[in-house]
Amino acid sequence: MKVFNIASIPGDGIGKEVVPAAKHVLEVLAEIHGGLRFEFTDFPWDCHYYLENGSMMPEDGLETLKPYDAIFLGAVGNKKLVPDHISLWGLLIKIRREFEQVINLRPAKMFHGVKSPLANPKDFDLIVVRENSEGEYSSIGGRIYQGEDEIAIQNGVFSRKGTERAIRFAFELAKKRNRHVTSATKSNGIYHSMPFWDEVFEDVAKDYPNVKTESQHIDALAAFFVTRPEQFDVIVGSNLFGDILTDIGAAIMGSVGIAPAANINVNGKYPSMFEPVHGSAPDIVGQGIANPIGQIWTAKMMLDHFGEEELGEVLLDVVESVLKDGFLTPDVGGQSTTKEVTDEVIARLQAKQ
Known part of the structure; x- marks a missing residue:
């Protein structure tokens, strides 16, 4: 036993x-x-x-x-x-x-019997793979000065090891599901970390030729979670982006509960x-x-x-x-x-x- x-x-x-x-x-x-x-x-x-x-x-x-x-x-x-x-x-x-x-x-899916706030949820069934150890939630940074001169500095940390680990986990998971991975990025606005994230995603994707891939900017992706969640399978994102998307996923199910x-x-x-x-x-x-x-x-x-x-x-x-x-x-x-x-x-x- x-x-x-x-x-x-x-x-x-x-x-x-x-x-x-x-x-x-x-x-x-x-x-x-x-x-x-x-x-x-x-x-x-x-x-x-x-x-x-x-x-x-x-x-x-x-x-x-x-x-x-x-x-x-x-x-x-x-x-x-x-x-x-x-x-x-x-x-x-x-x-x-x-x-x-x-x-x-964090998975999210439509349950029959639970009213989704979406007018037509179309049986969505997705899962978000969130990098959970670094990214935007690093504790590196600090505060200096006081009053109107006060400055708060928060550093995001993206290692190749941590980034690749999360992305590869997403691809392996997609192989057991519907073979589709979406990357959450913001490389048009975040100058260093997100282009790096995109590069690692593209490198890992080469090892999974039978898995469909796409990359979406986080602002558009958040909107698509509301307008067409049924089109997603596995989504991989950084610590912050994954956190945001999964709360939206809970909301469109009908309750965080x-x-x-x-x-x-x-x-x-x-x-x-x-x-x-x-x-x-x-x-x-x-x-x-x-x-x-x-x-x-x-x-x-x-x-x-x-x-x-x-x-x-x-x-x-x-x-x-x-x-x-x-x-x-x-x-x-x-x-x-x-x-x-x-x-x-x-x-x-x-x-x-």
């Missing part, structure tokens, strides 16, 4: 509601499958932990997480308690950077981390109406990462059927609770035995 040891970090806000829901789904799925088991260890690292201890995780937190097969994260942030730049850099980004989770994956994400370590040294796109949603905490689908779809991505792709497809098929039949939380126009949606997913999984 395969046993997967998972570090569970529910985090802040609705993370504490949707992580237990998704864990329950995974445990039921494992029981049905019979050939695997999930062992979860919960870690209480959140903004309340910061207030009590002065840090978002213990000094040896990363060493504690290192032996696990994966990290299952709920949400990070409560700006009423801790500034966002402290909570994010102290937990989420710290794990991403120091565990070399250099690829961020259903959007999943994965932070992938590609060298096997450290665990990968799986987290939904939604934030901690403090406005609905404790009401029992948080959408569990983002966390459950994130669990599907974790199954894929473990090589359990068939089981992941079973789970996603059930999620699609639940949504299609109207089991919807308020964020997507329904009246179901977190528990009701989760229970329906579990019931339908059990019915497949």
Whole structure:
């Protein structure tokens, strides 16, 4: 029997509601499958932990997480308690950077039953590969002077290794899908980094003659996500561009509450981390109406990462059927609770035995 040891970090806000829901789904799925088991260890690292201890995780937190097969994260942030730049850099980004989770994956697709804000979404099904370790989100820079003379400098860092790694990952993923990769660029406005990005994209593309390619400037590409998302398959972008596009992807699905994400370590040294796109949603905490689908779809991505792709497809098929039949939380126009949606997913999984 395969046993997967998972570090569970529910985090802040609705993370504490949707992580237990998704864990329950995974445990039921494992029981049905019979050939695997999930062992979860919960870690209480959140903004309340910061207030009590002065840090978002213990000094040896990363060493504690290192032996696990994966990290299952709920949400990070409560700006009423801790500034966002402290909570994010102290937990989420710290794990991403120091565990070399250099690829961020975020799919978006149309779910029948969930009303998209698009007039005619045309069954789009795409995935964004976001470079996750450098680019515009480097910490290199600083501030000097004060008053009207104050200057803030933020340096983008684009290495050939990091850029090629993300682009090649996108091409390999496209080979399993519809063999189409779109590069997000802005080489007509960003003088050094984006022409460099374009050159690396063209070099890597030569190794994949059977994959169709195109390059789109980020401003036009953002518009095309709204006007014709069905024409995209795999999109690869820098840290910032990927971040922007994936929020648009969540929006055109109908709610950030259903959007999943994965932070992938590609060298096997450290665990990968799986987290939904939604934030901690403090406005609905404790009401029992948080959408569990983002966390459950994130669990599907974790199954894929473990090589359990068939089981992941079973789970996603059930999620699609639940949504299609109207089991919807308020964020997507329904009246179901977190528990009701989760229970329906579990019931339908059990019915497949």
